[in-house]
Amino acid sequence: MGQTATPQAGSGGLTATEHRLSNGLRLILSEDHLTPVAAVCLWYDVGSRHESEDRTGLAHLFEHLMFQGSAQVKGNGHFELVQGAGGSLNGTTSFERTNYFETMPTHQLELALWLEADRMGSLLEALDQENLDNQRDVVKNERRQRYDNVPYGTAFEKLTAMVFPEGHPYHHTPIGSMEHLSAATLEDAQAFFRTYYAPSNAVLAVVGDIDPEQTLAWVEKYFGSIPNHEGKQPPRDGSLPDVLGAEQRVVIEEEVPSRALMAAYRLPEDGTREADAADLALTALGGGESSRLYNRLIRRDRLAVGAGFGMLRLAGAPSLGWLDVKASGGVEIPDIEAAVDEELKRFAEEGPSPEELERAQAQLEREWLDRLATVGGRADELCRYAVLFGDPQLALSATERILSITAEEVQAVAKERLRPDNRAALVYEPTEPSESTEDENEEGADQ
Amino acid sequence: MTFHPQPQAGQPKPWAFPAPDRSTLPNGLTVLTCHRPGQKVVAAEVSLAAPLAAEPDGLDGVATIMARAFSEGTDKHSAEEFAAELERAGATLDAHADHPGVRLSLEVPASRLAKGLGLLADALRAPAFPDSEVERLVGNRLDEIPHELANPGRRAAMALSADLFPATDRASRPRQGTEDTIKRIDAAAVRAFYEAHVRPATATAVIVGDLEGVDLGAIIADTLGAWTGNTAEPKPLPPVTADDHGRVVIVDRPGAVQTQLLIGRIGPDRHDRVWPAQVLGTYCLGGTLTSRLDRVLREEKGYTYGVRAFAQVLRSNADGTGAAMLAISGSVATEVTGPALEDTWTVLRTLAAEGLTDAERDVAVQNLVGVAPLKYETAAAVADTLADQVEQGLPDDYQAQQYARLAETGTVEATAAVVNAFPVDRLVTVLVGDAAQIEEPVRALGIGEVRVIKGV
Numbered sequence: 074m075g076q077t078a079t080p081q082a083g084s085g086g087l088t089a090t091e092h093r094l095s096n097g098l099r100l101i102l103s104e105d106h107l108t109p110v111a112a113v114c115l116w117y118d119v120g121s122r123h124e125s126e127d128r129t130g131l132a133h134l135f136e137h138l139m140f141q142g143s144a145q146v147k148g149n150g151h152f153e154l155v156q157g158a159g160g161s162l163n164g165t166t167s168f169e170r171t172n173y174f175e176t177m178p179t180h181q182l183e184l185a186l187w188l189e190a191d192r193m194g195s196l197l198e199a200l201d202q203e204n205l206d207n208q209r210d211v212v213k214n215e216r217r218q219r220y221d222n223v224p225y226g227t228a229f230e231k232l233t234a235m236v237f238p239e240g241h242p243y244h245h246t247p248i249g250s251m252e253h254l255s256a257a258t259l260e261d262a263q264a265f266f267r268t269y270y271a272p273s274n275a276v277l278a279v280v281g282d283i284d285p286e287q288t289l290a291w292v293e294k295y296f297g298s299i300p301n302h303e304g305k306q307p308p309r310d311g312s313l314p315d316v317l318g319a320e321q322r323v324v325i326e327e328e329v330p331s332r333a334l335m336a337a338y339r340l341p342e343d344g345t346r347e348a349d350a351a352d353l354a355l356t357a358l359g360g361g362e363s364s365r366l367y368n369r370l371i372r373r374d375r376l377a378v379g380a381g382f383g384m385l386r387l388a389g390a391p392s393l394g395w396l397d398v399k400a401s402g403g404v405e406i407p408d409i410e411a412a413v414d415e416e417l418k419r420f421a422e423e424g425p426s427p428e429e430l431e432r433a434q435a436q437l438e439r440e441w442l443d444r445l446a447t448v449g450g451r452a453d454e455l456c457r458y459a460v461l462f463g464d465p466q467l468a469l470s471a472t473e474r475i476l477s478i479t480a481e482e483v484q485a486v487a488k489e490r491l492r493p494d495n496r497a498a499l500v501y502e503p504t505e506p507s508e509s510t511e512d513e514n515e516e517g518a519d520q
Numbered sequence: 521m522t523f524h525p526q527p528q529a530g531q532p533k534p535w536a537f538p539a540p541d542r543s544t545l546p547n548g549l550t551v552l553t554c555h556r557p558g559q560k561v562v563a564a565e566v567s568l569a570a571p572l573a574a575e576p577d578g579l580d581g582v583a584t585i586m587a588r589a590f591s592e593g594t595d596k597h598s599a600e601e602f603a604a605e606l607e608r609a610g611a612t613l614d615a616h617a618d619h620p621g622v623r624l625s626l627e628v629p630a631s632r633l634a635k636g637l638g639l640l641a642d643a644l645r646a647p648a649f650p651d652s653e654v655e656r657l658v659g660n661r662l663d664e665i666p667h668e669l670a671n672p673g674r675r676a677a678m679a680l681s682a683d684l685f686p687a688t689d690r691a692s693r694p695r696q697g698t699e700d701t702i703k704r705i706d707a708a709a710v711r712a713f714y715e716a717h718v719r720p721a722t723a724t725a726v727i728v729g730d731l732e733g734v735d736l737g738a739i740i741a742d743t744l745g746a747w748t749g750n751t752a753e754p755k756p757l758p759p760v761t762a763d764d765h766g767r768v769v770i771v772d773r774p775g776a777v778q779t780q781l782l783i784g785r786i787g788p789d790r791h792d793r794v795w796p797a798q799v800l801g802t803y804c805l806g807g808t809l810t811s812r813l814d815r816v817l818r819e820e821k822g823y824t825y826g827v828r829a830f831a832q833v834l835r836s837n838a839d840g841t842g843a844a845m846l847a848i849s850g851s852v853a854t855e856v857t858g859p860a861l862e863d864t865w866t867v868l869r870t871l872a873a874e875g876l877t878d879a880e881r882d883v884a885v886q887n888l889v890g891v892a893p894l895k896y897e898t899a900a901a902v903a904d905t906l907a908d909q910v911e912q913g914l915p916d917d918y919q920a921q922q923y924a925r926l927a928e929t930g931t932v933e934a935t936a937a938v939v940n941a942f943p944v945d946r947l948v949t950v951l952v953g954d955a956a957q958i959e960e961p962v963r964a965l966g967i968g969e970v971r972v973i974k975g976v
Contacts, residue, residue, distance in 0.1 A: 107558040109533035110893050145523060149810045149819060156808055157883040158529065159890015176894045180530035187527050194521035210822025214778070218825045218851045222778045224670045282533070291527075298522040328775075330666035362591070363603035372600065375656060378663035401663045428604065435610035439629055442561045447897045 087445070087469050089278075089455055092289060096301040097273025100292055101455045101465045103280040105448060111281035112176045113185040114452035115193075116460045118276075119269035120169040121249070122242035122308045122389060130212070130249015131257055133166035135265050137208040139173065140164070144195035151188055158184055166247045169389055170460055176449045179282040183291050186279075190295035193275070196266055202259050209254055216248050224329045228499055232337040235321045235497035236393060242309040243390045271302045276459040281448035311390035315339065316495035324500045331378065331400050333501040334409050338394035340490050343386035344462045349475050350482040351490065355382040355394055356433035357425045357483070358416065358491075363432060365416045366398075374412055376404045388461040394491065406500050417491045424484030433483075434476055441472045535893040537920040540726070540906055545745050548721030552906055552916065553736060554728040559899040562633050562729030564626040564640060565907035569754035570717035571621050571835070573690045579709055580690070581661065581697020583617035586649075586710045586718075588657050590615050590624060593648035594639075602639065609635040613643070619691060619835045620757070620911040622718075627900060630730050634739045637727075641743035644723075647714065654707040661702050668694075669975075672773070672780035672851065672952045679771050679973070680782050680847075680950045684762045691760065691834060719749025724910045729899040759841035760834055762786045764946045766968035772955040773975045779857040779953030781827070783864070784847035787941045789836045790912055794937050796925040798831060798846075801938025803884045804876050805829045805867070806848055812867050813848065823852045823860045831941070836912035846941045854954055858961025861949070865967060868944050875935040884934070889923050 089103040124131050142148050155162045158181040164173040175185040220226040230246045237243040277296070279288050316339060341347035359366040359382030370377040383395040398409055425433065444450045451468075459465040540552040575582050591606070591613055593599040606613055611628035624643070628636030668674045678694050685692035697705075725744055727736070764785035788794050806813040806829025813827045827850030836842035852860040896902050909918050944967075951958060955972045963970050 105558070108893055108897055109535050110897065145526065149815075152808065152810050153883065154526075156810065156887045156891075159886055159892075159894075161891055161894055178532065178535075178890055178893060180532045181890075182530075183527040184529065187524065191523075195523075207819065207822045211818055211825060214823070214851070214853055215825040217778045217853065222672060222776055222780075222851065224667070295524060300521065330670040331663065361603070361607050363600065363607045367603075368600060371660065372656065375659060378660055378667070399663075399667070401659070402666075428608070432604060432607040435632075436607055439561060439610040439612070439627070442629060443627075446559060446561060446899075 087451065089465050089469065090285065091465060094272065094293065094297050096297065096299055097271070098296050099276045099459060100289070101276065101278040101459060102283065102285045102288055103278070103451060103455060104283055104285060105280065106282045109179040109282050110176055110448055111179050111182040111279060111283050112174065112448035112452040113182070113189060114172060114174040114278045114280070114449065114456050115189050116276045116456035117171045117269060118274045118460050119171055120167050121245060121247040122168050122311065123269065126240070127253060128257060128261060129245040129253045130247070131253070131261060131265055132171055133247045133249060134209060134212050134254060134257055135262055136164045136166045136171050137212055138200055138204060138262055139192055139196065141204040141208065142199035143192040144198040145191050146188060146199070151192070154184060154188060160185065168243050168247060168387060172453065172456065174449055174453065176447070182279070182283065182288070186291050186295050189277070190299065193270060193272065193296065194299040196270065197263055200259070200262060205257070205259055205262060209257065213251060213254055216251065220248060225333060225335070225501060228335045231323065232335060232497050232499055235323065236317070236337045236339060237313070237390065241313065241390070242311050243387070267302065268305050271305065272296065272299050273301045274305055276456045278452040278455040278465070280452040280455065308389060313339065313391055315391070316490065316492065317497065318494060320493050321497040322500065323498070324502060326502050326504050329501050329503050331402065332404065332406055332503060333400060334396070334398045334406055334413070334498065335501070336396040336496050336498040338396070338490055338495050339391040340384065340394045341392060341486065342390070343388045343392055346474070346478065346482060347486050348386060348392055350478050350486040351392065351394065352384050352437060353425070353430065353433045353475070353478055354420070354483045354487045354491065355384050356436055357429045358382050358420055359396065360433065360436060365420060366413065369412055369416050370398060370409065375401060376409050376412060377401055414493060417487070421484065421488040421491060424480050424487070427480070430480050430483065437475050438472050441475070537892065537896060537923065538902055539920065540916055542916060545720065545740070547745060547748055548751055549744055549747065550724040550910070551740060551744070552724065552726045552910070553731070554902060554906070555731045556728055556899050556902060557730055557732070559729045560630050561627050561899060562630050562727065562731070563900040563903035564637060565726045565903045566624040566640065566644065567724045567726075567907045567911050568622040568718050569722040570617070570713070571757055572617060572619050572695060573758050574717055574755065575690065575713070578701055579705055580693050580701040582705050582709050582713045583622055584696040585654065585657050585661065585705050586713050587615035587617045587622050587624070589649050589654055589710055590643040590647050592653040592657070593650055594642040595646035595648065596642055599648075599650065599653050602643075606636070606639055609639070611636040611639070613640065618695060623907065630734060633734055634743070637739055637743040641747055644718065645747040649707050649710050649714070651707045654705070654710055658702055658705050661696065662699060665699055672776070672778070675771055675975070676780045676782035676950045676952045679769055679952070680784050680948060683769055683950070684764065684784065684786070684948050686761065686763075689758070689761070719752070720744070720747045721749060721751040722754045724907070726903045726906045726910070728903040728906070757835045757837050757842065759837070760786060760843035762843070764948055766945045766947055768949045768951065768962055768968050768970040770955045770959055770962070770970065770972045771950065771952040771975055772972055773952055774954055774956065776952070776954045777854055778851040779854055779951050779958055780851045781861070782847060782849050782950045783947050784845055785947055786834065786843040787831065787846040789833050789842045789844045790914055790918065791836060791838065791840045791842065796922060797929045797933040797937035798941055799888065800881065800884050800926060800929050800934040801876065802829050802831055802846070802941060803888060804880045804934065805871065805938050805942065807884070812871065813864065816863050816867055817850070817852070817860055821856070821860075821863065823856045824850050826850055829942070833912060838913035842912070848942070854957050857951065857953060857958040858965065861962060861967065862965055865944055865965065868942055871935070872939045872944070876931050876938070878931050881931040881934050885926055885929070888926055892923060
């Protein structure tokens with residue numbers, strides 16, 4: 074059921090066709106012969122939002138297990154075969170999905186398809202307690218390295234838990250808790266695979282120097298006989314009021330190098346014009362060295378060593394606007410907060426100037442060009458729009474949508490969302506370096 | 521499900537690292553250009569012969585402040601206007617100072633290349649270096665230092681450099697200066713460093729991307745061509761020496777849940793014939809999670825999220841007096857620090873005793889050579905490698921030749937290179953972690969004297 078491959082305006086000449094196998098696997102193909110490489114990207118529609126509240130981190134732990142072998146691939150064979158073929162690969166887990174990807178030299182594309190099909194169809198034949206125990210330790214060290222042993226490392230986790238209330242599917246982050254990682258059993262992992270790793274719960278994109286007919290034939294050959302299985306329940310409802318209703322604030326006293334104000338705002342869900350408008354508002358306010366917060370906090374008032382806004386787009390719950398200000402030596406948080414509030418208020422009252430909107434659009438346009446500059450980036454975006462919004466073609470017109478947003482739309486979203494009563498704030502107050510020799514980490518005894 | 525045998529590879533398609541066009545402008549600027557079809561974001565790298573070793577005594581960090589001050593206004597724009605103009609062009613401009621010199625990296629959509637290159641050229645040709653902006657950059661830099669010291673990876677790198685290199689060598693001290701030296705920097709010092717070391721005759725611009733329909737010659741002439749300066753030769757970089765007798769430095773961080781490891785010494789750079797063999801052997805030791813170190817430390821023991829071995833060029837001269845930093849890096853859970861180091865040493869000893877296998881060597885070559893078309897898909901990746909070659913005094917076809925040399929390198933050569941690169945009795949081990957928990961187990965390993973220093 075191929076679709077038309079005529080380039081859309083604003084797509085930079087890129088096209089994509091869509092197909093569906095009888096077992097429900099969706100396939101997207103996009104040709105580009107400029108470089109002899111091809112990307113394979115597989116999105117499973119499962120992320121940390123699908124986890125139960127007593128098994129946080131399971132989706133990500135499971136992602137690690139996907140690299141531990143399957144019926145025809147022994148041990149670390151997935152990594153060995155791809156790298157030995159001159160390819161690169163990885164997998165990542167977020168709130169809303171788990172993705173696996175390989176970029177291969179063109180002549181090794183078939184190998185990547187065979188490998189992905191083998192684990193989609195037969196992972197449980199190789200999965201055992203030893204793999205689980207080993208990767209559990211690896212993931213605990215990933216958690217320590219990326220979050221627990223880094224100043225401010227758990228801020229994201231804390232703010233997420235404030236914006237999304239207890240019981241909400243996005244209340245916990247994909248890395249999960251040490252306690253739940255310790256508790257995960259082989260049966261949990263097996264049940265997770267049987268529930269979520271079904272052909273009909275996945276989208277496969279193959280992008281680059283490909284022959285579409287040949288690629289479709291390979292996909293049919295390797296994936297076509299994988300039986301589909303149903304049983305997946307939809308994730309718990311992620312809808313929430315547009316705004317928090319009252320500011321939430323937590324003060325953390327920790328051994329960090331400077332005071333900091335971090336905050337998260339509930340923003341419109343991804344896939345809407347309002348989300349694009351919010352992205353532009355955050356860019357104008359805190360997206361670079363000509364942004365309002367940079368000019369105010371760093372350039373003029375010299376209150377901060379770094380200040381910026383970022384956006385985490387979410388489709389099944391409010392997106393997050395992400396403020397991060399690290400104080401300059403001696404500066405107090407109330408001074409920073411007053412300046413931030415004043416800038417947000419002024420922006421909500423007057424909206425972006427034409428120049429600000431032009432700059433913000435130019436920045437987001439370049440970010441899109443960057444994302445689409447590699448076949449792997451393109452494959453990931455096609456999967457994203459297919460899984461989250463049901464239409465991969467939307468990836469090719471994303472820039473056009475950003476450029477069509479008006480100043481009024483940007484102002485409206487700022488007015489509605491960037492308000493103190495829609496903010497979860499985390500204030501860091503540094504403590505003196507500890508002289509204690511006690512290990513305060515409760516998981517320390519596990520090893 | 522129907523299982524099929526593992527498919528065989530198809531016919532490889534030819535790919536070569538791109539050959540740039542090299543020219544020299546009337547002002548002495550060397551220009552390398554490279555057309556990469558489909559790459560709509562153009563990358564421009566400018567390399568200035570302003571190495572850290574050229575910083576005046578007591579002013580460590582002046583090169584960094586200068587690099588940052590390039591985007592703080594010109595003879596045409598104020599600092600705020602300059603930032604706004606760049607962003608209006610959809611461009612980013614980064615600048616940083618390192619041992620070989622100062623690098624400016626511009627990325628801009630091809631449709632706005634003239635505008636982006638114009639701003640870059642203005643910054644080089646006529647930087648304003650306003651007193652107040654330099655003062656702000658100095659204050660900002662001072663504020664950054666505690667954040668760097670709190671980062672385990674950065675802290676380990678600083679401690680290793682301080683221990684490995686003689687105190688007289690600039691490489692022994694933090695690249696971006698210390699509180700004491702940064703405090704002494706002002707606009708006059710930045711201006712003086714600029715006057716002494718920044719001129720087109722000793723600089724190279726590398727421009728890569730989809731240049732179809734772009735009148736590149738005219739754009740370059742109008743922008744970078746307008747930059748002027750004298751034609752004095754740059755001073756050669758000083759040779760690199762280091763004391764690598766085996767020892768351990770623990771940077772104490774009470775309560776740390778992990779220990780950051782950095783185990784290093786210096787060794788050959790790209791001018792040495794052994795480089796390809798060293799790249800190959802180092803990959804087999806710790807290039808990926810199926811290399812020897814992670815096979816044990818991660819995939820067997822679960823001690824770490826990952827440990828890597830690498831060689832990173834520090835300073836490089838065509839006369840061969842430069843060097844690369846050779847290192848093993850990663851973090852391990854606090855309570856297994858001793859066992860993880862013991863396993864690391866066992867891996868190294870086994871490698872020295874038994875050598876690499878032919879199968880390991882083959883997989884490494886297939887990866888290192890095979891990934892080239894992926895690695896160099898973007899304009900920025902190509903521009904970065906071309907600029908590195910220029911900085912290190914290498915020919916423009918170095919990377920292209922490197923792939924041929926890697927393919928010719930045998931198991932025996934790769935083994936010899938990696939064993940020479942990581943001799944177990946000549947490694948300086950830096951551990952950033954909880955001394956109270958890790959000191960005794962590490963002493964018991966007998967991998968050299970152990971010294972504990974304060975974390976901050």
